Amino acid sequence: MGHYLVKILDAEFINHDVKRFIVERPPEYSFIPGQGSEVAIDLPQWKNEFRSFTFTNLTTQNYLEFMVKIYEDHNGVTKQLGKTNAGADLIIGEPFGAIAYKGPGVFLAGGSGITPFISIFRTLYKENLMRGNKLIYSNKSSEDFILAQELQKMLKKDVIPFFTHERNIGFAPKHIDRYFLIDIIHDFSQYFYLCGPDGFVKDLSKILLDLGANLESLVVEG
Numbered sequence: 266m267g268h269y270l271v272k273i274l275d276a277e278f279i280n281h282d283v284k285r286f287i288v289e290r291p292p293e294y295s296f297i298p299g300q301g302s303e304v305a306i307d308l309p310q311w312k313n314e315f316r317s318f319t320f321t322n323l324t325t326q327n328y329l330e331f332m333v334k335i336y337e338d339h340n341g342v343t344k345q346l347g348k349t350n351a352g353a354d355l356i357i358g359e360p361f362g363a364i365a366y367k368g369p370g371v372f373l374a375g376g377s378g379i380t381p382f383i384s385i386f387r388t389l390y391k392e393n394l395m396r397g398n399k400l401i402y403s404n405k406s407s408e409d410f411i412l413a414q415e416l417q418k419m420l421k422k423d424v425i426p427f428f429t430h431e432r433n434i435g436f437a438p439k440h441i442d443r444y445f446l447i448d449i450i451h452d453f454s455q456y457f458y459l460c461g462p463d464g465f466v467k468d469l470s471k472i473l474l475d476l477g478a479n480l481e482s483l484v485v486e487g
């Protein structure tokens with residue numbers, strides 16, 4: 266599998282813990298919206314530590330963009346990426362990923378699980394094909410919502426934010442449950458795209474199947 270050395274052209278935080286990277290695009294490197302690649306930092310102690318990140322830009326742009334949630338609580342790759350800026354080199358692998366657009370449906374994202382949907386939505390929006398798609402986007406609180414303005418511009422009333430830790434009575438987090446989905450989704454025969462923490466994808470897949478979704482209509486990573 267090929268590896269490519271790419272320079273970071275721009276890096277900036279877009280909210281309190283998510284950092285956006287623009288990197289060089291190797292010649293003839295192509296990807297499908299929804300795909301990402303393995304990424305390592307080209308420093309002696311980090312160059313073998315590959316982690317997966319998803320491209321968020323349009324396939325027609327001559328750079329690659331990804332957005333990384335930085336975990337400051339342990340000394341992993343994302344903490345190091347928090348300190349890595351324009352001019353540094355990254356190593357990327359070949360594009361991979363199972364999430365791809367198949368047709369209108371409901372997108373369910375948890376936290377940084379929004380990233381494969383960003384490239385898909387940007388592509389659909391540019392081609393005027395957003396109609397019939399809905400996004401349910403779950404975060405701990407509104408400050409964690411990535412690209413709120415752009416998502417609202419692209420999806421308008423079809424973006425439904427869900428906050429697990431805001432306006433809670435007591436301290437237990439709220440979760441998207443079957444009643445919430447029944448309220449919002451009226452047709453369970455459409456496509457469902459799911460991306461987020463393992464528990465999020467597992468729990469929501471089960472609820473959707475219980476409510477009549479077909480296994481073949483669930484688009485998930487892995």
Ligand SMILES: Cc1cc2nc3c(=O)[nH]c(=O)nc-3n(C[C@H](O)[C@H](O)[C@H](O)COP(=O)(O)OP(=O)(O)OC[C@H]3O[C@@H](n4cnc5c(N)ncnc54)[C@H](O)[C@@H]3O)c2cc1C
Nearest residue numbers: 316317318319332333334336338339341342343344377380
């Ligand atoms: C296909 C795919 C695509 C992805 N795309 C993206 C993307 O576009 N953007 C994005 O932000 N993420 C994405 N991820 C997730 C991303 O790969 C992980 O967040 C990243 O690998 C974490 O790397 P790390 O070295 O910082 O943490 P790791 O050391 O790999 O740890 C991973 C997890 O364990 C926890 N953890 C581990 N050790 C400790 C510790 N000592 N203390 C506290 N917590 C700990 C961390 O909180 C974290 O959740 C993707 C994952 C996959 C599989």
